[in-house]
Amino acid sequence: MSIYIDPAVAASLRGFEMPEKLGFGTVMAPVMFRAVCQDGCWSQGELVPYAPLALDPAAKVLHYAQSCFEGMKAYRTQAGGVSLFRPERNAARMAHSAARLCMPPVPEALFMDGVRTVTAYCANLVPATSGESLYLRPFLFGTQADLSVSASTSYEFYVIASPSEAYHAGNMRLWVEREDSRAALGGTGDAKVGGNYAASLRSVARLKERGYDQSLWLNPGNRNTVDELSGMNFFAVINGELHTPALSGSILEGVTRDSLIDLARDMGYTVHERAIDIDELLGQVAEGSCDEAFACGTAAIVSPISLFGDGGREYPLAKAPGPVAERLRQMLLDIQEGRAEDKFGWMHPVEVVSID
Amino acid sequence: MSIYIDPAVAASLRGFEMPEKLGFGTVMAPVMFRAVCQDGCWSQGELVPYAPLALDPAAKVLHYAQSCFEGMKAYRTQAGGVSLFRPERNAARMAHSAARLCMPPVPEALFMDGVRTVTAYCANLVPATSGESLYLRPFLFGTQADLSVSASTSYEFYVIASPSEAYHAGNMRLWVEREDSRAALGGTGDAKVGGNYAASLRSVARLKERGYDQSLWLNPGNRNTVDELSGMNFFAVINGELHTPALSGSILEGVTRDSLIDLARDMGYTVHERAIDIDELLGQVAEGSCDEAFACGTAAIVSPISLFGDGGREYPLAKAPGPVAERLRQMLLDIQEGRAEDKFGWMHPVEVVSID
Numbered sequence: 001m002s003i004y005i006d007p008a009v010a011a012s013l014r015g016f017e018m019p020e021k022l023g024f025g026t027v028m029a030p031v032m033f034r035a036v037c038q039d040g041c042w043s044q045g046e047l048v049p050y051a052p053l054a055l056d057p058a059a060k061v062l063h064y065a066q067s068c069f070e071g072m073k074a075y076r077t078q079a080g081g082v083s084l085f086r087p088e089r090n091a092a093r094m095a096h097s098a099a100r101l102c103m104p105p106v107p108e109a110l111f112m113d114g115v116r117t118v119t120a121y122c123a124n125l126v127p128a129t130s131g132e133s134l135y136l137r138p139f140l141f142g143t144q145a146d147l148s149v150s151a152s153t154s155y156e157f158y159v160i161a162s163p164s165e166a167y168h169a170g171n172m173r174l175w176v177e178r179e180d181s182r183a184a185l186g187g188t189g190d191a192k193v194g195g196n197y198a199a200s201l202r203s204v205a206r207l208k209e210r211g212y213d214q215s216l217w218l219n220p221g222n223r224n225t226v227d228e229l230s231g232m233n234f235f236a237v238i239n240g241e242l243h244t245p246a247l248s249g250s251i252l253e254g255v256t257r258d259s260l261i262d263l264a265r266d267m268g269y270t271v272h273e274r275a276i277d278i279d280e281l282l283g284q285v286a287e288g289s290c291d292e293a294f295a296c297g298t299a300a301i302v303s304p305i306s307l308f309g310d311g312g313r314e315y316p317l318a319k320a321p322g323p324v325a326e327r328l329r330q331m332l333l334d335i336q337e338g339r340a341e342d343k344f345g346w347m348h349p350v351e352v353v354s355i356d
Numbered sequence: 357m358s359i360y361i362d363p364a365v366a367a368s369l370r371g372f373e374m375p376e377k378l379g380f381g382t383v384m385a386p387v388m389f390r391a392v393c394q395d396g397c398w399s400q401g402e403l404v405p406y407a408p409l410a411l412d413p414a415a416k417v418l419h420y421a422q423s424c425f426e427g428m429k430a431y432r433t434q435a436g437g438v439s440l441f442r443p444e445r446n447a448a449r450m451a452h453s454a455a456r457l458c459m460p461p462v463p464e465a466l467f468m469d470g471v472r473t474v475t476a477y478c479a480n481l482v483p484a485t486s487g488e489s490l491y492l493r494p495f496l497f498g499t500q501a502d503l504s505v506s507a508s509t510s511y512e513f514y515v516i517a518s519p520s521e522a523y524h525a526g527n528m529r530l531w532v533e534r535e536d537s538r539a540a541l542g543g544t545g546d547a548k549v550g551g552n553y554a555a556s557l558r559s560v561a562r563l564k565e566r567g568y569d570q571s572l573w574l575n576p577g578n579r580n581t582v583d584e585l586s587g588m589n590f591f592a593v594i595n596g597e598l599h600t601p602a603l604s605g606s607i608l609e610g611v612t613r614d615s616l617i618d619l620a621r622d623m624g625y626t627v628h629e630r631a632i633d634i635d636e637l638l639g640q641v642a643e644g645s646c647d648e649a650f651a652c653g654t655a656a657i658v659s660p661i662s663l664f665g666d667g668g669r670e671y672p673l674a675k676a677p678g679p680v681a682e683r684l685r686q687m688l689l690d691i692q693e694g695r696a697e698d699k700f701g702w703m704h705p706v707e708v709v710s711i712d
Contacts, residue, residue: 025503028414053418054408057516058384062409062497065421065550066557102557137503141418147381147493147518149553149587151561160413162503184540184576188555194421195551197505199544201422201458205507220540220576231505 005355012049013121013355022127022165024299025135029122029161033114036143037104037155045113047121050160060142060152067141068097068193071231071298072255073133074119074161074350076126077338082134084348085336087115089255090138097191098140102151106140114138114159116350122161123352130337131166135299167299171306171320175207176278177215178223178310182230185221189250196252200230212309214295218278219248225275232295232303233257236281237324239289241270248275256296260328262344267331269324282308285315292322302329361711368405369477369711378483378521380655381491385478385517389470392499393511396460401469403477406516416498416508423497424453424549427587427654428611429489430475430517430706432482433694438490440704441692443471445611446494453547454496458507462496470494470515472706478517479708486693487522491655523655527662527676531563532634533571534579534666538586541577545606552608556586568665570651574634575604582632588653589613592637593680594646602629612652616684618700623687625680638664641671648678658685 012030019027028050035045060066070090077083091112095105106114115136119126126134138159142152180203183189183196203215216234217227226245228234233254235244242264247253264271284290285308293305304321307314334340335347368386375383384406391401416422426446433439447468451461462470471492475482482490494515498508536559539545539552559571572590573583582601584590589610591600598620603609620627640646641664649661660677663670690696691703 025414028501032413050413052410052412055411056408057388057406057514058381058493058518061550062417062423063425063493063495063550064553064557065423066554067418067421069419100558101554102561135503137414137419139419145384147491149556151557158413162414180542181540182543184537184543184555185579186536187538187540187543187576188551193551193554194417194419195544195549195554197420198422198457198549198551199540200505201420201507202456205458220543223541 005353006047008049009047009121010355018125018163022132022163024164024167025162027163029118029125029134029163031118031121033118033159035110035114035157037157039153040104042107042110045110045117047117055143056145058145058147060144060146063147064149065194065198066101066103066152067139068094068101068103068191069137069139070094070192072115072136073298074126074136075133075336076128079338082119082123082126082350082352083338084115084119084350086255086259086346087112087348089258093192093253094138094140097193100188100191101193103140103142103155106157110157111138114157118159118161119350120353121355125161125163127163131333133164135162135164137162171304172213172295173211173307173309174214174216174229174305175210175212176308176310177203177217181220182217183220183250185250187220187250189220189227190247190252192252197230204230210309216308220250224277224279226278226281227251229295232297232300235260235294235296236276236290237292237322238284241272242324243272243274243276245276246273254297256298256301259332259346260296263331264328267327282310282315285317288318291318292320292324293317294322294325301332361709362403364405365403365477366711374481374519378488378519380520380523381518383519385474385481385490385519387474387477389474389515391466391470391513393460393513395509398463398466401466401473403473411499412501414501414503416500416502419503420505421550422457422459422508423495424450424457424459424547425493425495426450426548428471428492429654430482430492431489431692432484435694438475438479438482438706438708439694440471440475440706442611442615442702443468443704445614449548449609450494450496453549456544456547457549459496459498459511462513466513467494470513474515474517475706476709477711481517481519483519487689489520491518491520493518527660528569528651529567529663529665530570530572530585530661531566531568532664532666533559533573537576538573539576539606541606543576543606545576545583546603546608548608553586560586566665572664576606580633580635582634582637583607585651588651588656588659591616591650591652592632592646593648593678594640597626597628598680599628599630599632601632604631610653612654612657615688615702616652619687620684623683638666638671641673644674647674648676648680649673650678650681657688
C-alpha cells in the first residue's frame with residue numbers, strides 16, 4: 001500500500017516506544033482517527049497524532065453525557081497479518097447507541113475507514129502473544145457549546161487504540177446486585193453509552209469492599225431475572241447445556257455473546273436464550289445441576305465465574321474454570337488468531353501500512 | 357474589594373461585549389473558575405479566561421459519563437447588589453451527585469469560592485431586567501486517561517456562567533411517558549448526572565413530533581406514579597391544595613421545589629408531598645378537581661402546564677397559567693430580586709469586584 005503519509009503522523013509513529021508492561025487500555029497508540037459532524041453532515045476522516053482534544057467548557061458531552069462508544073480488537077494472526085473481528089457488528093451497534101441518544105449515526109463506511117486506518121498504521125503495535133491485541137475504541141460525542149438540555153448540533157468521532165494484554169478477570173466472584181440498577185426499563189441498557197457505566201461504579205465499589213469482583217445485574221423491570229455484568233454478558237452451563245439471558249431491552253447485545261452462541265451450537269452444544277430467574281439459578285448452583293458459569297466480552301473474551309454471593313449466602317460453582325468455558329474461549333481465540341478456519345466469515349484482514 | 361486581578365482575566369472581562377439577544381445558556385461569560393483534584397487532593401481554585409479545555413481522548417468522562425453538574429442563578433437585586441440563591445443547597449447536592457458516581461466531593465468551601473468568585477467578577481454581566489439572571493453552571497468530571505471501567509483518579513471542577521433571559525417554557529403541553537425512563541430504580545435519578553439527561557432526549561424528540569413540549573416521567577419502579585419532568589419538579593393544585601411527588605429515590609431534589617414548599621406553606625397553602633398516581637391525577641383533571649399544574653426549576657422558576665397527553669387522550673387543565681403558580685412565581689422572584697423580605701434567609705449577597 002503506497003500512500004501519502006502525513007509527516008506528523010509518521011513522526012508520531014516513529015517516535016513511539018512500546019512499553020514492556022502493557023496492561024489493558026492504559027498504553028495509547030500515538031495516532032488516532034478523527035471526523036466531525038455539523039448539522040448532520042460528516043467530514044471525511046483523517047489520521048492525526050494522538051493529542052489532547054480541545055473542548056468548549058459548555059460542550060454537551062460534559063454536562064449531558066451525550067456520548068457512546070465501542071470496544072473491539074485487532075489480532076495478529078498466525079500468518080503474520082492483522083485482522084479485525086466482526087467490525088461491521090460494532091458499526092451497527094454504534095449506530096443503534098447513537099440513535100438512542102439522538103446522535104447522528106457514524107456512517108458505516110466512515111466507521112470502517114476509522115478502524116481500518118488506525119489498525120493499518122498501528123500494525124506494528126499489535127502484540128504477537130496469544131490473547132494480546134490492539135484494543136480499538138471508537139467513540140462519538142456531542143460538542144455544541146450550549147447549556148440547554150437538547151441534542152447537540154455538532155459531534156466528533158474518534159478511533160483511538162491501545163496495545164493491550166489479555167484482560168485477565170481471573171475466576172470472578174459475582175455479587176447479585178439487588179439494590180442498584182445499571183439501566184432502567186425503557187432506559188439505555190441496550191446501548192453502549194456512558195451513563196450505564198457511570199451508574200455501575202457505586203455497586204462495584206461496594207462489592208469490592210465485601211470481597212467480590214463484579215456485580216451481576218438483574219432486569220430493572222422484574223428485578224428477578226439475570227441481565228448481565230458491567231460490560232460483559234452472562235452464560236451458565238446447566239446439565240451440560242448453555243443458557244444465556246435473552247435480549248431483554250436492558251442487555252447490551254454483545255458481539256462476543258453472539259459469536260459464542262453460534263460457535264457453541266456449531267460445536268454441538270444446546271444453547272438456550274431465555275429469561276433466567278436468579279433464585280432458580282442459585283438453587284441449581286446449590287444442588288449442582290449448574291456446575292459452571294462464565295462471562296464474555298471483547299476485553300476479557302471468556303471469564304470464568306467461581307461464585308455467586310447473594311445477601312448472606314455464597315453459591316460456589318463446582319467447576320471454575322469449567323471445561324465448556326475453556327473450550328469456547330480457545331476455539332474463539334483460535335479463529336481470531338488464525339489458527340482455526342474462519343468458517344463463519346468473522347475475520348476482516350487489514351492491509352498494513354508500513355512507515356519506515 | 358481591592359485584590360490582585362490576573363491581567364488575562366481582566367483583559368477577558370474588559371473585552372467582553374454583551375450581545376443584545378441573550379437566550380438561555382448560550383452566551384458564555386468570559387471567565388471561569390477552575391480547580392483540579394488528584395488522588396483525592398484538591399488544588400486551590402483560580403479564575404481564568406473562558407477557553408477550550410484540553411482533554412485526553414481517553415479521559416473517563418468521554419467514555420463513562422463520570423460527570424455531574426449544578427444549575428443556579430445570581431440575581432441583581434432591587435438595591436443594586438448581586439445575590440446568589442441558596443448556594444449551599446447546590447453545594448450539598450453536588451456532593452451527593454459526586455458520591456453516586458464515586459467522584460470525590462467538591463469541598464463546600466471550594467464550591468462556594470467558585471460560585472462567589474465568578475459572580476463577583478461577572479457582576480456587570482448580571483442582567484437588570486426582572487426574571488433575567490446570571491446562570492451559573494458548576495460541573496465536575498473525571499479526567500484520567502484510562503479505558504478501564506473504574507472511577508477516575510483525577511478530576512476537574514469548573515464554574516462557568518451565562519447571562520440569561522428568563523427561561524420561558526410557556527404553557528407546557530406534557531406527554532405522559534409510559535415507555536422510556538430517565539433513570540432506574542436504584543439508578544441515578546436523585547443525582548444531577550449527565551446520564552439522566554442523555555436518556556431523556558429520545559422521549560422529548562418523539563413527543564415534540566406529536567406536538568408536546570416535555571415528558572412527564574413516571575416512577576421507574578411502579579411506572580404509575582409521577583416523578584418529574586426532565587430537569588423540573590412537578591406540582592398539581594387539587595381542590596385548592598398543593599400536591600407534589602414525595603422524593604422517591606428517582607426524583608431530583610430541586611432547590612426551587614423545596615423553596616416553593618416552604619413559601620406556599622408560609623402563604624397559607626396546604627402542601628402534600630406524596631406518591632401521585634398518574635391515572636388518579638388525570639381523572640381529577642378530567643372532572644375538574646385538579647384545575648392547575650406547574651413545573652418548577654432553577655432555569656424556568658415556575659412554568660404552567662396547560663395539558664397532559666396520554667395515549668390517545670388529552671387532559672387540559674382549566675387554568676393555565678393558574679393563579680397559584682402565578683402567585684408563587686411572583687413571590688419567589690420578589691425574594692430573589694430583593695423586593696420582598698428574605699424571611700427564610702435564602703439570599704447570599706456577593707461582594708462585587710470591579711474591573712476598570
